[in-house]
Amino acid sequence: MKYLNFKNYSILLILVLCIAFTSCETGDGYEEELVYILQKEDIKVAKNSISNFSAKVGQLLRIEVESVTDENLTYEWFISEERIAQTKNLEYMCEARGNYDLVLRVSQNELSFDYKFDLAVTFDDITPPSEDAIAYITQVFDYMPGPGQHTNTMPEYEVGDTQEDMNKKVLESIGNDKKGMITLGGYGGYVVVGFDHTIENKVGKRDFRIIGNAFYAFSNPDADAPEGGSCEPGIIMVAYDVNKNGKPDANEWYEIAGSAHNDPTKELWYQKAVGAKNNVNLYTNYEMTYHRPSKEPEAGDDFKKYVYWEDNKGNSGYKEKNEYHSQSYFPAWFEGDKLTFKGTCLPQNSINEAEAGSEYPFYVLYRFGYGYADNAMNDEDDVAIDISWAVNSQGLQVNLPGVDFIKVYTGVNQESGWIGECSTDITNIEDLHLLNIDLESRK
Numbered sequence: 001m002k003y004l005n006f007k008n009y010s011i012l013l014i015l016v017l018c019i020a021f022t023s024c025e026t027g028d029g030y031e032e033e034l035v036y037i038l039q040k041e042d043i044k045v046a047k048n049s050i051s052n053f054s055a056k057v058g059q060l061l062r063i064e065v066e067s068v069t070d071e072n073l074t075y076e077w078f079i080s081e082e083r084i085a086q087t088k089n090l091e092y093m094c095e096a097r098g099n100y101d102l103v104l105r106v107s108q109n110e111l112s113f114d115y116k117f118d119l120a121v122t123f124d125d126i127t128p129p130s131e132d133a134i135a136y137i138t139q140v141f142d143y144m145p146g147p148g149q150h151t152n153t154m155p156e157y158e159v160g161d162t163q164e165d166m167n168k169k170v171l172e173s174i175g176n177d178k179k180g181m182i183t184l185g186g187y188g189g190y191v192v193v194g195f196d197h198t199i200e201n202k203v204g205k206r207d208f209r210i211i212g213n214a215f216y217a218f219s220n221p222d223a224d225a226p227e228g229g230s231c232e233p234g235i236i237m238v239a240y241d242v243n244k245n246g247k248p249d250a251n252e253w254y255e256i257a258g259s260a261h262n263d264p265t266k267e268l269w270y271q272k273a274v275g276a277k278n279n280v281n282l283y284t285n286y287e288m289t290y291h292r293p294s295k296e297p298e299a300g301d302d303f304k305k306y307v308y309w310e311d312n313k314g315n316s317g318y319k320e321k322n323e324y325h326s327q328s329y330f331p332a333w334f335e336g337d338k339l340t341f342k343g344t345c346l347p348q349n350s351i352n353e354a355e356a357g358s359e360y361p362f363y364v365l366y367r368f369g370y371g372y373a374d375n376a377m378n379d380e381d382d383v384a385i386d387i388s389w390a391v392n393s394q395g396l397q398v399n400l401p402g403v404d405f406i407k408v409y410t411g412v413n414q415e416s417g418w419i420g421e422c423s424t425d426i427t428n429i430e431d432l433h434l435l436n437i438d439l440e441s442r443k
Contacts, residue, residue, distance in 0.1 A: 036068070036069050037108075037111070038068075038069070038073065038106070038108045038111055042067060042068040042069070043065065043104075043106050043113065043115060044065070044066040044067075045063060045064075045065055045066075045115055045117070046063055046064060046065075052117060052118045052119075052120070053102060053117055053118070053119045053120070054119070054120045054121075054122065055094045055119065055120075055121050055122075056094070056121070056122060056123065056124065056242075057094055057095065057096065057097055057121060057122070057123050057240075057242060057398075058093065058094075058095075058242030058243060058251070058252070059094075059242075060091055060092070060093055061090065061091070061092050061093070061094055061119075062089070062090065062091050063089065063090040064089050065088050065089055065090075065104065067088070067106070070088070072108050073106060073107065073108050074086070074106070074107045074108075075087060075088045075104065075105070075106055076104070076107075077090050077092070077102070077104055077105075078101075078102070078103040078105065079092075079100050079101070079102055079103075079119065080100050080101055081101075090104075093251075094121045095392050095398060096121065096392060096397065096398040096399055097121050097122055097123055097398065097399035097400070098121055098399055099118065099119070099120050099121075100118075100119045100120075100121065101116065101117075101118070101119070102116070102117040102118070102119040103115065103116050103117070104117075123240070123242075123400070124401075125401070126198045126200060126401050126402045127197075127198065129196075129197035129198070129434060130196075130197065133196050133197040133434060134176065134177070134196060134434070135430050135431040135432075135434035135435050136175065136176050136177040136195075136428060136429065136430060136431075137171070137174060137175040137176065137193045137194070137195065137428070137429050138175060138176060138194065138195055138196045139171070139193060139194035139195070140167045140175065140191065140192070140193050140194075141167070141192040141194060141247065141248060141405070142163075142190070142191070142192040143163075143167050143170045143182070143190070143191045143192070144163075144189060144190060144331060144334065144339075145182075145183055145185030145186075145189035145190075145331055145423075146184065146185035146186035146188050146189030146290065146319075146339070146341065146410060146421075146423070147185055147186050147290050147306075147307040147319045147329040147330045147331070147339075147421075148183055148184075148185030148186045148189065148319070148329055148421050148423040149321075149322060149324070149325040149329060149420045149421065150183035150185070150325065150423065150425075151183060151185045151189075151327075151328075151329050151331055152327050152328055152329070152331065152332050153183075153325070153327060154173075154181055154182050154183040155169035155170055155172070155173050155180075155182055156169070157331075161332075161333050162333060163333060165333070166333055170182050170191060174426055174427060174428055174429075175193075177428065177430075178428075179211075179427055180427065181213065181425055181426070181427045182425065182426050183423050183424075183425050184234060184408065184409060184410045184423055184424040184425070184426065185329075185331070185410065185421070185423050186290070186307075186309075186319050186410060186413065186421045186422070186423055187288055187341065187345065187410050187411070187412065187413035187422070188288055188340075188341020188342070188343060188410060189341070189409060189410045189423070189424075190341070190407055190408060190409035191408055191409075191426060192248060192405065192406075192407045193405065193406055193407075193429060194248070194404060194405045194406075195405075195431065197431075198240070198241070198401075198402040198403065198404050199387070199402050199404075199433070200402045200433055201386075201387035201388060201399075201400055201401055201402050201403070202433065203388075204440065204441055205386065205432075205433075205438065205439065205440065205441055206381070206384035206385060206386045206432060206440070206441050207384075207385065207387045207402075207403075207431070207432055207433065208385055208387075208403075208406070208429060208430060208431055208432055209383045209384035209385065209429070209430050209432060210234075210236065210373040210374070210383065210385070210408060210426060210428075210429050211378050211426070211427040211428040211429070211430065212232075212234070212373055212374030212375070212424065212425050212426055212427060213230075213374065213425045213427065214229070214230060214231045214232065214367070214374050214375055214376055214377060214378075215230050215377065216229035216230075216231075216367075216377065217229035217230075220362075220364055221353045221354060221355060221362055222272075225269070225272070225353070225364065225366075226268035226269055226367065227268075227366070227367045227376075228269065228349070228351075228364040228365060228366030228367050229365065230419075231349065231365045231366060231367040231368070231374070231376070232365060232374050232375075232410070232412070232422045232423055232424050232425065233258075233349070233368050233373065233375040233411045233412060233424065234372055234373035234374050234375075234408040234409060234410055234411055234424030235255065235256070235258075235343060235344055235346070235372060235408070235409055235411040236255070236256040236258075236371070236372065236373055236385060236406065236407070236408055237253050237254065237256065237406070237408075237409075238253070238254055238256060238390050238400065238405070238406055238407075239252040239254070239403060239404060239405040239406075239407075240252060240400045240401060240402060240403055240404060241404040241405070247405075248404070248405035248407070252405075253407065254390040254391060254392055254398050254400065255344065255390065255391060256371050256385055256389045256390055256391075257389050257390070257391045257395065258368060258369070258370055258371020258372045258389070259368050259369030259370050260282055260346050260347060260368055260369070260371075261282070261344070261391075261395075264280065264282045264346075264347050267347070267349075267366070267368060267369060268366070268369075269349065269351070269366035270347070272351055272366075273347060273348060273349065273351060273366075276351045276352070278347065278350070278351070278414075279315075279347065279348050279414075280347040280348065281313075281345075281347060282344070282345070282346060282347060283313060283344065283345040284344050285312075285342075286311065286312065286313070286342065286343060286344060287311060287312040287340060287341070287342045288309055288310070288311045288312075288340065288341050288342075288345075288413065289310055289311070289338050289339065290307055290308070290309045290319070290330070290338070290339045290340075291307065291308045291309070291310075291337065291338055292307075292330050292336075292337045292338070293306060293307055293308075293330065296328060297321055302321075303320055303321040303323075304320050305318045305320075306318055306319055306320055306321040306329065307319040307330060309413075311345075311413070317415075319415070319421050320415055320420070320421070322418060341409065343409055343411075344411065345411065345412070345413055346368070346372075346411040346412045348412060348413075348414040349365050349366045349367075349412060349414075349422075350364070350365045350366075350414050350416040350419075350422065351363070351364055351366065352364075352417070361417050361418070363416040363417055363419050365416065365419075365422065369382070370382040370442060371385065371389055373408045373424055374424045374425055374426065381439055381440075384432060384439050386441040386442070387400055387403055388400075388441065390403075406429055408424060408426060409424070410422065410423055410424040411424070
């Protein structure tokens with residue numbers, strides 16, 4: 001060990017060391033003080049200073065550190081230059097498969113040493129589907145639509161129905177290739193489904209597709225406009241059952257990053273939306289709360305001020321009622337008076353293309369590039385999703401081996417006159433690999 005004895009140095013050196021090591025003056029002289037100076041070899045990681053570590057996604061990575069002393073030492077851990085901990089021993093849950101640079105930085109005052117390691121994060125191998133596995137939804141874990149003109153009718157709510165009853169009705173409608181249809185209602189409304197096997201993430205391929213009811217307008221007053229009509233995009237989330245407990249846990253969800261996630265300004269209709277004074281922001285960490293109406297409106301202005309909503313961006317408004325759908329738009333089996341949804345909110349894609357001063361509006365909901373549900377025609381490649389597009393909360397690719405659960409929620413908050421609210425509709429979700437459908441992913 002390397003120590004300093006202050007009595008053996010000149011007055012000048014003593015003053016320097018007093019400043020550097022905060023030694024204390026007592027009486028007429030200096031009290032002898034021993035200060036240890038850290039050496040790089042004094043730190044041992046995992047007992048033998050190995051250069052490589054491995055971990056599993058969703059399992060805790062634990063690394064122990066031994067040091068000669070902890071006096072005046074600080075510890076910092078980094079993965080790919082992002083600080084993940086400020087503790088001596090590391091306990092960290094790895095989110096994404098891949099190879100990373102792991103660094104431990106130990107500091108003593110102005111002195112600092114870096115200890116660099118290779119970290120390989122992997123998943124357990126997925127279990128291949130059984131011979132009798134089916135390509136379609138076999139479970140519905142949760143269903144809660146936002147307020148909308150088809151809520152309580154797709155599927156139909158009956159007095160006394162519970163959440164469990166509604167989940168069963170959703171499965172009866174869109175499970176096992178039934179090809180029915182459900183609505184997710186206004187922004188945030190969602191469904192969570194599962195399968196009897198893991199949908200494999202095949203390199204360079206699209207892995208599953210979500211069938212909706214998007215269609216394009218047969219005519220558009222703007223003849224040069226991009227594809228659009230009734231495109232009501234739903235944001236897609238996926239989960240791999242890391243702990244094999246058969247249910248989607250909160251820490252297993254990742255979001256499919258579609259075209260607007262990457263850069264909304266590249267959408268072909270973006271400048272049209274700016275000109276129409278749409279809200280073209282892409283909000284992450286978005287939160288929206290609906291308030292249950294005290295009574296059902298009868299007509300007129302009451303229809304326009306039906307279900308009040310407010311968000312965490314300072315906005316508020318109403319989900320309007322229309323003359324075509326008379327039932328309650330607020331999910332009847334929900335027991336509270338406030339219904340809150342959280343997630344990402346996409347730019348508003350609805351534009352009235354009618355000529356200025358026209359008595360009749362012509363709303364076109366334009367198609368996003370890719371990566372969303374109910375956004376493109378069902379016979380198009382961009383209905384299909386590559387699991388490799390999944391990202392974590394920091395927007396980093398997570399490289400899932402496959403998915404066991406899928407969540408879809410309405411991704412846009414907007415009204416389009418007589419057309420009503422933007423509400424994602426779902427008919428089916430299919431494993432493309434079990435159906436022997438080979439679709440290349442986007443480059």
